[in-house]
Amino acid sequence: MNLTPAAVILAASLSLAAAHAQPSSHTAHHEPKASATAPMVDGEVRKVDKEAGKLTLKHAPIPHLDMPDMTMVFRVQEPAMLDRVKAGDKVRFAAEKVGGQYTVVRIEPAP
Numbered sequence: 001m002n003l004t005p006a007a008v009i010l011a012a013s014l015s016l017a018a019a020h021a022q023p024s025s026h027t028a029h030h031e032p033k034a035s036a037t038a039p040m041v042d043g044e045v046r047k048v049d050k051e052a053g054k055l056t057l058k059h060a061p062i063p064h065l066d067m068p069d070m071t072m073v074f075r076v077q078e079p080a081m082l083d084r085v086k087a088g089d090k091v092r093f094a095a096e097k098v099g100g101q102y103t104v105v106r107i108e109p110a111p
Contacts (some may be wrong), residue, residue, distance in 0.1 A: 038095065041093060043058060045091060048085060050079070050082045054074065055075075055085070057074060057093065057104075074104045075098075075101050075104070077098065081104060089109065090110035
């Protein structure tokens, strides 16, 4: 069977495309699923954006996300979380990377 160079290139391209379409177990290890066991960290609410479903928090380090203390915007897992906080509130919260985005999965007033 004689294959032209174009046929060989086409076959190789299709093979690579199929390999990229297959989910990789390697990728699955890099994105934790939202869990109720994520550690709680201290934070302060800087901004509540109900329309966007986002919360700006100044927070302590979040070791499991390899994140130092900083101020950043998080998505919230449940829009109702935004009704329970306002700018200036001291909170404890848990965050996870969900769907490629840093997301608050639990939040409560700081003691």
